[in-house]
Amino acid sequence: MKKRIFVLAFAAVLLLAMAAPSMAEVTIEYWQYYYESKVKLIDELIPVFEAQNPGIKVKHITFPYDAFNEQVAAAVAAGEGPDVLNIFYGWLPMYLKQGFLQPLPEKYFTVEQIEERFIPMVNAVKVDGQYWALPTAVRSLALFYNVDHFAEEGFTEPPKTWDELLEMAIKLTRRTDRGALVRQGYGWNVTGQDWHLFREVLLRQWGVAPLSEDNRTVTMNSDPAAYEVLEWWIDWSRKYGVGEEEGRGLYRDSFLAGRASMIVDGSFGIGTISANPNLKWAVAELPVKEIGGEKSNFGSFWAHAITRNATGEKLDAAAKFLEFITSDEVQRTWLERVGELPASRALAQDPALSEDPVYGPFVRGLEYSHATFFVDETIERELIVEAVDKILLLDAPVKDTLDQLVNDLQKVRDEYFNSLEK
Amino acid sequence: MRRGKRLTLRQQQEVWAYAFLGIPLLFFAFIRFYPALSAFNISLRDWSLLTTAKPFVGLQNYRDIFADEVFWKALKNTFTYALLGVPLQLIIGLSVALLLHNIKHWVPFFRALYFVPYVTSVVAVAWVWRFMYQPHIGIINRFLLDLGFEQIQFLRNPSTALYSILAMIIWHGVGFQIVLFLAGLQMIPDMYYEAAQIDGANSWQIFFRITLPLLNPTIVFVVVMSSIRYLQVFSEVMNMSNEGLGGPLNSTISTVLHIYRTAFHRFDMGRASAMTVVLFAIVLVITIIQMKLVTRKYEF
Numbered sequence: 017m018k019k020r021i022f023v024l025a026f027a028a029v030l031l032l033a034m035a036a037p038s039m040a041e042v043t044i045e046y047w048q049y050y051y052e053s054k055v056k057l058i059d060e061l062i063p064v065f066e067a068q069n070p071g072i073k074v075k076h077i078t079f080p081y082d083a084f085n086e087q088v089a090a091a092v093a094a095g096e097g098p099d100v101l102n103i104f105y106g107w108l109p110m111y112l113k114q115g116f117l118q119p120l121p122e123k124y125f126t127v128e129q130i131e132e133r134f135i136p137m138v139n140a141v142k143v144d145g146q147y148w149a150l151p152t153a154v155r156s157l158a159l160f161y162n163v164d165h166f167a168e169e170g171f172t173e174p175p176k177t178w179d180e181l182l183e184m185a186i187k188l189t190r191r192t193d194r195g196a197l198v199r200q201g202y203g204w205n206v207t208g209q210d211w212h213l214f215r216e217v218l219l220r221q222w223g224v225a226p227l228s229e230d231n232r233t234v235t236m237n238s239d240p241a242a243y244e245v246l247e248w249w250i251d252w253s254r255k256y257g258v259g260e261e262e263g264r265g266l267y268r269d270s271f272l273a274g275r276a277s278m279i280v281d282g283s284f285g286i287g288t289i290s291a292n293p294n295l296k297w298a299v300a301e302l303p304v305k306e307i308g309g310e311k312s313n314f315g316s317f318w319a320h321a322i323t324r325n326a327t328g329e330k331l332d333a334a335a336k337f338l339e340f341i342t343s344d345e346v347q348r349t350w351l352e353r354v355g356e357l358p359a360s361r362a363l364a365q366d367p368a369l370s371e372d373p374v375y376g377p378f379v380r381g382l383e384y385s386h387a388t389f390f391v392d393e394t395i396e397r398e399l400i401v402e403a404v405d406k407i408l409l410l411d412a413p414v415k416d417t418l419d420q421l422v423n424d425l426q427k428v429r430d431e432y433f434n435s436l437e438k
Numbered sequence: 439m440r441r442g443k444r445l446t447l448r449q450q451q452e453v454w455a456y457a458f459l460g461i462p463l464l465f466f467a468f469i470r471f472y473p474a475l476s477a478f479n480i481s482l483r484d485w486s487l488l489t490t491a492k493p494f495v496g497l498q499n500y501r502d503i504f505a506d507e508v509f510w511k512a513l514k515n516t517f518t519y520a521l522l523g524v525p526l527q528l529i530i531g532l533s534v535a536l537l538l539h540n541i542k543h544w545v546p547f548f549r550a551l552y553f554v555p556y557v558t559s560v561v562a563v564a565w566v567w568r569f570m571y572q573p574h575i576g577i578i579n580r581f582l583l584d585l586g587f588e589q590i591q592f593l594r595n596p597s598t599a600l601y602s603i604l605a606m607i608i609w610h611g612v613g614f615q616i617v618l619f620l621a622g623l624q625m626i627p628d629m630y631y632e633a634a635q636i637d638g639a640n641s642w643q644i645f646f647r648i649t650l651p652l653l654n655p656t657i658v659f660v661v662v663m664s665s666i667r668y669l670q671v672f673s674e675v676m677n678m679s680n681e682g683l684g685g686p687l688n689s690t691i692s693t694v695l696h697i698y699r700t701a702f703h704r705f706d707m708g709r710a711s712a713m714t715v716v717l718f719a720i721v722l723v724i725t726i727i728q729m730k731l732v733t734r735k736y737e738f
Contacts, residue, residue, distance in 0.1 A: 086702045089487045114489055114705075196574060196589050207680065260573075261594070263680050275574075394703055398683065405686050409596055 042333045043073040044326065047088070047098035048318075049081040053287065053354045058341075061349075065340045072333040085110075085394075092116060099326040099334045105140050105319050106393030108148060113435055117321045119146040124335040134359050137315040140387035149319035150342045153356030155283045156315045156381040157209055157217070159303065163296040165199075165277040174300035178218070181278070181303050185258035188277040197260060203267035203276035204252050204259030206404045209314075210267075211397060213280050213302075214404075216314035216386045218245050221305040231389040232433055234425045237418050247414045250407050261408070271297075282316070283378040287355045290374070301377040315385030317359065351375075357382060391432035399424050477718075481711035487701070492708075499712035509713060511688050512696040519604060519692065520668035527608045527664055528657070531615030536649075538616065539623045549617065556613040564677035567606040568593065593678060596689035603678050603690055607671065615660050622656030623649070658732045662725055669721050670694050693717050 046062075048054060055078050062074045077098065079087050085107065091097040092114075103111060111117050120130075130138070130147050141149045159181075161174055165188055175181035185201030192198055204210065215226045219236060222245040226236045236242055253260050259267075259276060268285055270276035272292055280302065281289075289297060304311055320341060326334040340346065347358040351369075357378055358364055370379045390396055403421040406412040481499055485492045503509045538548055555563065570577050571592040579589040592602040630648050639647070650657075672694040676682040683699070684691025693713065701710035 083702070085705075089702075089705055093487050114486065192583070194583055194586075194588065196579075196583060198574075402685075402687060405596075409594070409686055 041071050041073045042329045043075055044099040044330055044333045044337060045075045045077055045097075046100045046102075046320075046337065047077045047079070048102035049084050050078040051081070057350065057353045061341065061346060065337060068340070069333075069336055072336065074337060097325055098323055099330055100337055101321050101323055102318050103149065103321055104393065105149070105151070105317050105387060106390035108141050108319070108321070109143065109389075109391045109432060110393075111321070112143060112148065113432065116323055117148050118324050118326070118331075119148055120150065120322060120338070121331060121335050124339055125150070133361065135361055135364055135382055137382065137385050137387045138317070138319075138359060140389055141319055141321075149321035150338060151317040151319040151359045152342050152347055153350050153354065154315055154317040154359045154382065154385075155356060156313045156378045156385050157213065157280055157282055157302060158377040158381060159278060159300045160271060160281050160285070160289060160297055161278045161300065162271070162274065162276075163298055165274075174298070175278075175303050177306055178221075178303050182252060182256060182258065185252070185278060186256055189258050191257075197257070198275070200259035200270060200276040201278065202252060202258045203270050203279035205261050205267045206401050207261065207264045208267040209280050209282055210249075211400050211404070212314040212316075212388070214246065214249055215400070216388060217302055217312045218249055220312040220386070221310050223310075227389065232429060234422050234429060236425070237422045243415050243418055246418055247407075250404060250414075254408055283355065283357055283375070286374060299374055299377045301380055311381075311384045313381035313385040315382060315387045317387070391429050395428055396425060399428070474718075477711045477714045480707050481715050483708050485706075485708040485711070487705040487707055495708070499708045500716075502709055503712050503716070508688055508691065508696060509693075512684070512691045512693045515600060515684075515689070515691055516669055516671065516693045518600060519607070519671050520665055522601075523604055523607060523668045523671075524661060524664050527612050527615060528660060530608065531612050531660070532619050532653075534612070535616045535619030535623060536645075538620060549620065552616045553613040555610050558610075560610065560673045561677050563610055564606065564674050567602075568678050571602055593680075594686060596687045599679070599686060599690045603674055606678065607668075607674050610674070611664065611667065615664070618656055618660055619653070622653045626652045654732075658729070661732060662728050665724060665728060666721055669717070669724070672698065 046058070048058065055076075058076055062076055066073060084104075088097065088101065088103075097116075101117075108117075125147060127142070127145070127147060130150065134150070135154065137154060138147075138151060141147060141151075159174060166172070166174075169184070169187050171184060175184050181202065188199065188201035189197070190199035206214075215236070219226050219242060222239075222241040224236065224239045224242045224245075227233065228235055252258050262270065267276065267279050268281060268288065271279045271281075272289065272295060274295070286299075289295070302311070302313055320338050322331070322334045322338065342359070344358075344360050344363060347360050347363055350356055351358055351363075357375065358369075363369065364379055364382055370376055372379070399421060403417050406417050407414055480492075482494060482496060483492045484495045484498070534552060538545060538552075541548075569575070571579075573579055573589055573591050573594070576592075578592070583589055590598065593599050626649065630652070631644060634644050634648060671692045675684050675690050675692050675695050676698070679685050679690050682695075684695045694717070697710045697713045697717070700706050700713065
């Protein structure tokens with residue numbers, strides 16, 4: 017008798033033990049860099065998702081932005097890492113090359129659905145006919161200006177053309193007797209947002225497409241207008257002295273400190289800038305070459321990608337989580353809480369948003385935004401900064417420098433596409 | 439019997455000594471030598487940080503780095519740092535030490551004063567210097583403007599950036615040398631100076647015939663150590679150049695910074711290791727030459 021009870025109990029324990037794994041929850045890891053408003057929001061959204069999807073747990077891991085790729089690389093090299101990773105869209109090709117990601121599963125996301133639901137810019141993460149990541153929110157550029165400085169000079173309207181911008185910037189600039197810059201009329205830079213401004217806005221408005229349709233060829237020097245606009249843009253700083261490069265991110269600090277009257281910045285700058293109650297500022301759509309001319313903008317985004325770590329049940333869980341954090345509801349909350357623009361077509365076309373005094377210029381900019389297909393954003397950026405520095409600091413000839421830059425950028429691109437074909 | 443016992447005791451002591459030596463030896467073997475040796479292996483492979491396959495590619499990485507303009511630029515800069523930094527720091531360090539050696543009061547105070555930079559974090563010091571060099575708000579440029587000079591874009595101008603960083607490195611490291619030289623100077627017996635004075639030697643003769651030769655061991659040590667330090671310069675450039683890239687236009691990039699960028703921006707550990715091996719060879723050769731050339735025996 018005793019023995020039978022023992023056997024039964026033993027069998028029950030064994031059964032429970034065997035059943036346990038299938039009853040247990042699937043835990044997926046979501047990684048993003050630490051950006052306070054994003055981290056807080058995701059922390060609040062995870063319980064909502066977990067309540068909707070019993071059996072799935074999401075572990076949220078954050079790390080400092082500095083050395084983002086190094087951190088991820090080190091984790092992957094150690095055989096660890098996330099199931100869902102938030103990456104800058106421009107780094108996607110590099111991650112693809114390393115084979116660290118998998119395409120979004122067809123079961124949850126078809127190409128048609130994605131293209132119907134999201135604004136066209138998102139196709140920057142479509143490689144080989146497949147989508148590899150999806151954003152919750154996107155960003156575009158606009159012109160921020162200091163309302164008090166404008167009033168001082170009697171300006172009532174923001175500039176409509178780049179010529180106007182330069183003219184106004186010259187008047188807004190203040191220097192000491194010895195020529196030291198006290199206030200920049202325009203916070204000119206190359207390491208901030210203006211390298212995007214040159215590529216995707218100025219070049220395009222001057223009729224030069226920076227890349228070929230298939231993204232394989234660098235065409236930044238395909239028309240003589242390219243040399244002209246490059247030199248003119250550098251001359252804002254070199255010849256007209258309306259501003260100068262101060263180092264990464266400092267253009268925004270100068271604007272905040274009232275040491276720059278105008279800057280071109282992304283929608284991600286709104287949060288920091290609006291946190292300064294003493295600063296009177298406004299936003300306008302980016303100027304054009306001439307009234308009625310082509311509008312252009314640079315769009316970019318952080319996107320959630322599924323890594324090759326996610327297999328089986330984890331893959332399903334990861335896809336469901338991705339579906340959730342890119343839903344319209346989350347996108348709306350994201351705009352309110354993080355200040356980034358929605359990536360969904362329906363939301364971007366909402367007049368309440370496109371007419372908003374702060375978000376409006378950015379949202380309207382999304383319609384004509386280009387998200388550059390970078391093969392390696394870090395290297396491409398370094399090359400462009402270097403080329404501009406050569407002209408600015410060493411007076412290198414503009415034509416040779418741009419031609420050399422195009423060669424160098426093409427080399428990076430060739431290396432990337434060749435490595436895919438291998 | 440007694441003799442035999444003493445030997446055993448000695449043997450026991452030796453065993454213990456080796457046992458104690460063994461611990462740091464193990465530490466060196468696994469924490470220092472093993473990773474250093476594996477750099478040779480990695481340098482012969484196409485070793486990306488992100489992929490699992492690390493195929494053997496022979497000397498390809500070496501061919502790549504020798505074809506890389508930035509690597510040559512980094513080597514050239516590194517030698518500029520070393521060839522200017524080592525002698526300047528030596529001269530300044532020795533001069534200050536001689537002055538301190540000759541004063542009677544407040545010596546510990548001055549010694550501490552010169553030593554403070556050395557015990558301050560390089561990163562903090564680099565950023566303070568970076569602010570001081572700033573064109574509009576930096577104290578140096580404000581001073582220059584007040585004196586009626588034009589402002590200088592110290593770190594933004596490719597022809598001044600390296601020297602601006604070098605000045606900070608010298609300032610940061612000189613305190614350590616001062617302390618070493620002071621110790622060296624105190625080791626020289628006073629009777630030589632007294633004898634020389636009685637013989638009517640002037641102060642130049644005393645310096646070149648007595649002080650300098652008898653300081654030789656200190657000088658050798660200082661030159662070797664600071665050469666190695668300058669050849670491995672990294673943190674200062676990383677923190678004082680924009681975005682830590684060794685710019686503008688690679689005018690300040692050092693070999694170690696280039697290695698770091700290749701390894702952790704480009705994830706190309708193979709190429710980075712190849713550069714490490716080359717740098718190792720350079721440091722080794724230079725150190726051996728210095729030991730041979732500078733070491734001379736002087737008898738007290």
